Amino acid sequence: MELDQASFAIPVAHARVVDIFERLGVKDVQFIPVEIESQPDRYFILNATRVVKCIDDARSGQVNYWKPEDGQPAKVGTYRAVHRLRIDPTKVGDARIFRTWGWVVTLVVSEDIKEALEREHVSGTRFVEV
Template sequence: MTRYFQLRDDVTIRGRWHLSDVLLPTGAEPLFDAGEPVRDSGPLRGTVSHTGSVLDFTLTSFNVPIATSSLAHAVSNIASSDLQCLPVEIAGQAGMMVLNAVRVVRCIDETRSEFVKWTKHDHRADLAGQYRQVTKLVLATDAIPADAHFFRVEGWLVALIVSEAVKEAMERVGCLGAKFLELPT
Protein backbone atom coordinates (compact mmCIF):
# COMPACT_ATOMS: atom_id res chain seq x y z
CA MET A 1 0.00 0.00 0.00
CA THR A 2 1.27 3.45 -0.88
CA ARG A 3 2.13 5.72 2.01
CA TYR A 4 1.35 9.44 1.88
CA PHE A 5 2.95 12.39 3.64
CA GLN A 6 1.94 15.95 4.29
CA LEU A 7 4.77 18.08 2.93
CA ARG A 8 5.61 20.86 5.35
CA ASP A 9 8.21 23.54 5.85
CA ASP A 10 10.84 22.74 8.49
CA VAL A 11 10.78 26.04 10.35
CA THR A 12 13.11 24.70 13.07
CA ILE A 13 16.22 25.18 10.90
CA ARG A 14 18.25 27.97 12.51
CA GLY A 15 19.45 30.85 10.37
CA ARG A 16 17.25 29.93 7.42
CA TRP A 17 15.52 32.28 5.05
CA HIS A 18 11.76 32.86 5.14
CA LEU A 19 9.82 33.75 2.02
CA SER A 20 6.70 35.84 2.23
CA ASP A 21 5.04 35.56 -1.17
CA VAL A 22 5.36 35.09 -4.92
CA LEU A 23 4.21 37.91 -7.19
CA LEU A 24 3.42 38.38 -10.87
CA PRO A 25 5.15 41.22 -12.76
CA THR A 26 1.99 43.30 -12.07
CA GLY A 27 2.47 42.85 -8.31
CA ALA A 28 -0.59 40.58 -8.02
CA GLU A 29 -0.41 37.24 -6.22
CA PRO A 30 -1.31 34.22 -8.37
CA LEU A 31 -3.39 31.52 -6.71
CA PHE A 32 -0.91 28.73 -6.18
CA ASP A 33 -3.11 26.96 -3.62
CA ALA A 34 -6.16 26.48 -5.85
CA GLY A 35 -4.98 23.26 -7.47
CA GLU A 36 -5.05 24.77 -10.95
CA PRO A 37 -2.37 25.71 -13.48
CA VAL A 38 -1.31 29.33 -13.61
CA ARG A 39 -1.44 30.59 -17.19
CA ASP A 40 0.71 33.34 -18.69
CA SER A 41 2.36 34.16 -15.40
CA GLY A 42 5.32 36.02 -16.85
CA PRO A 43 8.44 36.22 -14.72
CA LEU A 44 7.60 35.47 -11.09
CA ARG A 45 9.32 37.21 -8.20
CA GLY A 46 9.54 35.88 -4.66
CA THR A 47 10.00 38.13 -1.66
CA VAL A 48 12.17 37.35 1.34
CA SER A 49 10.75 38.31 4.72
CA HIS A 50 13.84 37.16 6.69
CA THR A 51 17.24 36.73 5.09
CA GLY A 52 19.29 33.67 5.89
CA SER A 53 20.53 30.42 4.43
CA VAL A 54 18.83 29.37 1.21
CA LEU A 55 16.99 26.05 1.51
CA ASP A 56 16.36 23.34 -1.07
CA PHE A 57 12.66 23.49 -0.19
CA THR A 58 10.50 26.04 1.57
CA LEU A 59 6.90 27.14 1.80
CA THR A 60 6.09 30.82 1.56
CA SER A 61 3.90 32.52 4.16
CA PHE A 62 0.99 31.70 1.85
CA ASN A 63 1.85 27.99 1.50
CA VAL A 64 3.48 28.19 -1.95
CA PRO A 65 6.13 25.45 -2.33
CA ILE A 66 9.51 26.70 -3.62
CA ALA A 67 12.34 24.33 -4.53
CA THR A 68 15.72 24.27 -6.21
CA SER A 69 15.57 23.29 -9.88
CA SER A 70 17.21 19.91 -9.14
CA LEU A 71 14.61 19.15 -6.49
CA ALA A 72 11.79 20.34 -8.77
CA HIS A 73 13.11 18.08 -11.52
CA ALA A 74 13.16 15.07 -9.17
CA VAL A 75 9.54 15.69 -8.15
CA SER A 76 8.47 16.30 -11.76
CA ASN A 77 10.01 13.00 -12.89
CA ILE A 78 7.44 11.19 -10.76
CA ALA A 79 4.53 13.62 -10.57
CA SER A 80 4.66 15.49 -13.89
CA SER A 81 0.88 15.41 -14.45
CA ASP A 82 0.25 16.68 -10.90
CA LEU A 83 2.69 19.55 -11.07
CA GLN A 84 3.49 22.82 -12.79
CA CYS A 85 7.09 23.98 -12.30
CA LEU A 86 7.54 27.71 -12.78
CA PRO A 87 10.82 29.62 -12.47
CA VAL A 88 10.87 32.28 -9.77
CA GLU A 89 13.50 34.95 -9.09
CA ILE A 90 14.18 35.31 -5.36
CA ALA A 91 16.74 37.85 -4.18
CA GLY A 92 19.16 37.02 -6.98
CA GLN A 93 19.07 33.30 -6.14
CA ALA A 94 19.22 31.41 -9.46
CA GLY A 95 17.45 28.16 -10.23
CA MET A 96 14.46 28.35 -7.91
CA MET A 97 11.06 26.97 -8.95
CA VAL A 98 7.47 27.23 -7.76
CA LEU A 99 5.97 23.75 -7.43
CA ASN A 100 2.33 24.41 -8.27
CA ALA A 101 0.17 21.39 -7.38
CA VAL A 102 -2.41 21.21 -10.16
CA ARG A 103 -4.23 18.18 -8.81
CA VAL A 104 -6.85 18.24 -6.05
CA VAL A 105 -8.13 14.96 -4.59
CA ARG A 106 -11.24 14.48 -2.46
CA CYS A 107 -9.76 12.07 0.08
CA ILE A 108 -10.46 13.12 3.68
CA ASP A 109 -11.72 10.19 5.73
CA GLU A 110 -14.29 12.11 7.75
CA THR A 111 -14.99 9.15 10.03
CA ARG A 112 -11.42 9.15 11.38
CA SER A 113 -10.25 12.73 10.82
CA GLU A 114 -10.81 15.52 13.32
CA PHE A 115 -12.13 18.77 11.89
CA VAL A 116 -14.50 21.70 12.26
CA LYS A 117 -16.65 22.99 9.43
CA TRP A 118 -17.93 26.49 8.89
CA THR A 119 -21.59 27.01 9.74
CA LYS A 120 -24.11 29.54 8.47
CA HIS A 121 -23.87 31.21 11.90
CA ASP A 122 -20.11 31.91 11.62
CA HIS A 123 -18.73 35.26 10.45
CA ARG A 124 -18.06 33.55 7.08
CA ALA A 125 -21.50 32.09 6.40
CA ASP A 126 -20.54 31.91 2.71
CA LEU A 127 -18.19 29.03 3.63
CA ALA A 128 -20.86 26.98 5.44
CA GLY A 129 -20.18 23.26 5.07
CA GLN A 130 -16.50 23.70 4.17
CA TYR A 131 -13.61 22.74 6.44
CA ARG A 132 -12.65 25.53 8.81
CA GLN A 133 -9.91 23.60 10.55
CA VAL A 134 -8.52 20.08 10.26
CA THR A 135 -6.59 19.06 13.37
CA LYS A 136 -6.16 15.40 12.44
CA LEU A 137 -6.01 14.51 8.76
CA VAL A 138 -6.66 10.88 7.84
CA LEU A 139 -6.70 10.00 4.17
CA ALA A 140 -9.18 7.67 2.50
CA THR A 141 -6.57 5.96 0.32
CA ASP A 142 -9.19 4.17 -1.77
CA ALA A 143 -10.26 7.63 -3.01
CA ILE A 144 -6.72 8.55 -4.15
CA PRO A 145 -5.95 7.69 -7.79
CA ALA A 146 -2.93 5.40 -8.19
CA ASP A 147 -1.16 8.02 -10.31
CA ALA A 148 -1.59 10.86 -7.74
CA HIS A 149 1.81 11.78 -6.30
CA PHE A 150 1.73 15.53 -5.53
CA PHE A 151 -1.65 17.05 -4.71
CA ARG A 152 -3.78 19.23 -2.49
CA VAL A 153 -6.75 17.91 -0.51
CA GLU A 154 -10.17 18.99 -1.71
CA GLY A 155 -11.84 21.11 0.94
CA TRP A 156 -8.56 21.67 2.81
CA LEU A 157 -6.28 23.10 0.14
CA VAL A 158 -3.55 24.09 2.61
CA ALA A 159 -2.65 20.41 2.89
CA LEU A 160 0.02 19.50 0.34
CA ILE A 161 0.36 15.72 0.01
CA VAL A 162 3.16 13.67 -1.58
CA SER A 163 3.42 9.96 -2.21
CA GLU A 164 6.19 7.84 -0.75
CA ALA A 165 7.84 7.79 -4.20
CA VAL A 166 8.05 11.60 -4.27
CA LYS A 167 9.34 11.73 -0.69
CA GLU A 168 12.10 9.25 -1.51
CA ALA A 169 13.07 11.12 -4.70
CA MET A 170 13.26 14.39 -2.76
CA GLU A 171 15.45 12.79 -0.11
CA ARG A 172 17.81 11.32 -2.74
CA VAL A 173 18.38 14.74 -4.37
CA GLY A 174 18.53 16.69 -1.10
CA CYS A 175 15.61 18.53 0.37
CA LEU A 176 16.89 20.65 3.23
CA GLY A 177 13.84 22.52 4.51
CA ALA A 178 11.27 19.83 3.74
CA LYS A 179 9.50 18.03 6.54
CA PHE A 180 7.36 14.96 5.89
CA LEU A 181 4.49 14.06 8.21
CA GLU A 182 3.26 10.53 7.52
CA LEU A 183 -0.51 10.49 7.36
CA PRO A 184 -2.66 7.71 8.75
CA THR A 185 -4.62 5.82 6.11
Protein backbone atom coordinates in the same frame (compact mmCIF):
# COMPACT_ATOMS: atom_id res chain seq x y z
CA MET B 1 16.76 25.87 1.26
CA GLU B 2 15.53 23.72 -1.60
CA LEU B 3 11.83 23.34 -0.84
CA ASP B 4 10.06 25.74 1.45
CA GLN B 5 6.64 27.29 1.88
CA ALA B 6 6.12 30.98 1.28
CA SER B 7 3.14 32.82 2.76
CA PHE B 8 -0.20 31.04 2.41
CA ALA B 9 1.35 27.55 2.17
CA ILE B 10 2.82 28.06 -1.30
CA PRO B 11 5.76 25.70 -1.76
CA VAL B 12 8.88 27.23 -3.29
CA ALA B 13 11.27 24.72 -4.85
CA HIS B 14 14.87 24.85 -6.05
CA ALA B 15 15.50 23.87 -9.68
CA ARG B 16 16.89 20.58 -8.38
CA VAL B 17 13.41 19.62 -7.15
CA VAL B 18 12.00 20.33 -10.60
CA ASP B 19 14.61 17.96 -12.05
CA ILE B 20 13.58 15.22 -9.60
CA PHE B 21 9.90 15.59 -10.50
CA GLU B 22 10.73 15.48 -14.21
CA ARG B 23 12.82 12.32 -13.78
CA LEU B 24 9.93 10.69 -11.93
CA GLY B 25 7.44 11.74 -14.61
CA VAL B 26 5.20 13.46 -12.07
CA LYS B 27 2.06 15.00 -13.56
CA ASP B 28 -0.49 17.30 -11.96
CA VAL B 29 2.12 19.88 -10.99
CA GLN B 30 3.25 23.21 -12.41
CA PHE B 31 6.52 24.94 -11.70
CA ILE B 32 6.30 28.72 -12.00
CA PRO B 33 9.66 30.57 -12.08
CA VAL B 34 10.24 33.12 -9.32
CA GLU B 35 13.17 35.30 -8.35
CA ILE B 36 14.34 35.28 -4.77
CA GLU B 37 16.30 38.29 -3.70
CA SER B 38 19.99 37.56 -3.07
CA GLN B 39 19.66 34.00 -4.44
CA PRO B 40 21.50 33.31 -7.70
CA ASP B 41 19.94 29.84 -8.14
CA ARG B 42 16.67 29.21 -9.96
CA TYR B 43 13.56 28.76 -7.84
CA PHE B 44 9.97 27.88 -8.71
CA ILE B 45 6.57 28.00 -7.08
CA LEU B 46 5.33 24.42 -6.92
CA ASN B 47 1.64 24.39 -7.85
CA ALA B 48 -0.15 21.08 -7.38
CA THR B 49 -3.00 21.24 -9.88
CA ARG B 50 -4.96 18.24 -8.66
CA VAL B 51 -7.41 18.38 -5.77
CA VAL B 52 -8.74 15.13 -4.30
CA LYS B 53 -11.72 14.77 -1.99
CA CYS B 54 -10.17 12.20 0.34
CA ILE B 55 -10.02 13.50 3.92
CA ASP B 56 -11.16 10.79 6.31
CA ASP B 57 -13.09 12.75 8.93
CA ALA B 58 -13.58 9.72 11.17
CA ARG B 59 -9.86 8.84 11.31
CA SER B 60 -8.58 12.43 11.53
CA GLY B 61 -8.07 13.84 14.99
CA GLN B 62 -10.64 16.61 14.74
CA VAL B 63 -12.30 18.41 11.85
CA ASN B 64 -14.29 21.64 11.86
CA TYR B 65 -16.31 22.96 8.92
CA TRP B 66 -17.14 26.54 8.03
CA LYS B 67 -20.79 27.25 8.91
CA PRO B 68 -23.14 30.01 7.68
CA GLU B 69 -22.93 31.76 11.05
CA ASP B 70 -19.14 32.12 10.62
CA GLY B 71 -19.74 34.95 8.14
CA GLN B 72 -17.70 33.43 5.29
CA PRO B 73 -20.35 32.33 2.75
CA ALA B 74 -17.81 31.26 0.12
CA LYS B 75 -16.23 28.83 2.61
CA VAL B 76 -19.39 27.19 4.00
CA GLY B 77 -19.08 23.40 3.84
CA THR B 78 -15.29 23.38 3.51
CA TYR B 79 -12.88 22.59 6.30
CA ARG B 80 -12.15 25.34 8.80
CA ALA B 81 -9.58 23.19 10.59
CA VAL B 82 -8.21 19.67 10.30
CA HIS B 83 -6.11 18.25 13.13
CA ARG B 84 -4.05 15.06 12.68
CA LEU B 85 -5.14 14.75 9.05
CA ARG B 86 -5.85 11.27 7.72
CA ILE B 87 -6.87 10.50 4.17
CA ASP B 88 -8.80 7.62 2.66
CA PRO B 89 -6.25 6.05 0.26
CA THR B 90 -9.06 4.36 -1.71
CA LYS B 91 -10.15 7.81 -2.91
CA VAL B 92 -6.70 8.92 -4.09
CA GLY B 93 -6.52 6.80 -7.25
CA ASP B 94 -3.36 7.37 -9.26
CA ALA B 95 -2.62 10.82 -7.79
CA ARG B 96 1.03 11.23 -6.78
CA ILE B 97 0.86 14.87 -5.71
CA PHE B 98 -2.29 16.76 -4.76
CA ARG B 99 -4.03 19.04 -2.35
CA THR B 100 -6.97 17.82 -0.31
CA TRP B 101 -10.40 19.15 -1.24
CA GLY B 102 -11.70 21.68 1.27
CA TRP B 103 -8.34 21.90 3.08
CA VAL B 104 -5.90 23.02 0.43
CA VAL B 105 -3.16 24.07 2.86
CA THR B 106 -1.98 20.46 2.84
CA LEU B 107 0.19 19.14 0.03
CA VAL B 108 0.18 15.34 -0.22
CA VAL B 109 2.86 13.41 -2.10
CA SER B 110 3.19 9.71 -2.81
CA GLU B 111 5.75 7.51 -1.11
CA ASP B 112 7.94 7.36 -4.24
CA ILE B 113 8.18 11.17 -4.42
CA LYS B 114 8.97 11.35 -0.70
CA GLU B 115 11.70 8.73 -1.06
CA ALA B 116 13.22 10.46 -4.10
CA LEU B 117 13.38 13.80 -2.26
CA GLU B 118 14.96 12.13 0.76
CA ARG B 119 17.43 10.20 -1.40
CA GLU B 120 18.53 13.48 -3.00
CA HIS B 121 18.83 15.13 0.46
CA VAL B 122 16.36 17.90 -0.41
CA SER B 123 16.12 20.25 2.54
CA GLY B 124 13.14 22.26 3.73
CA THR B 125 10.66 19.38 3.60
CA ARG B 126 8.74 17.75 6.41
CA PHE B 127 6.85 14.57 5.81
CA VAL B 128 3.99 13.37 8.00
CA GLU B 129 2.15 10.15 7.20
CA VAL B 130 -1.51 10.81 6.47
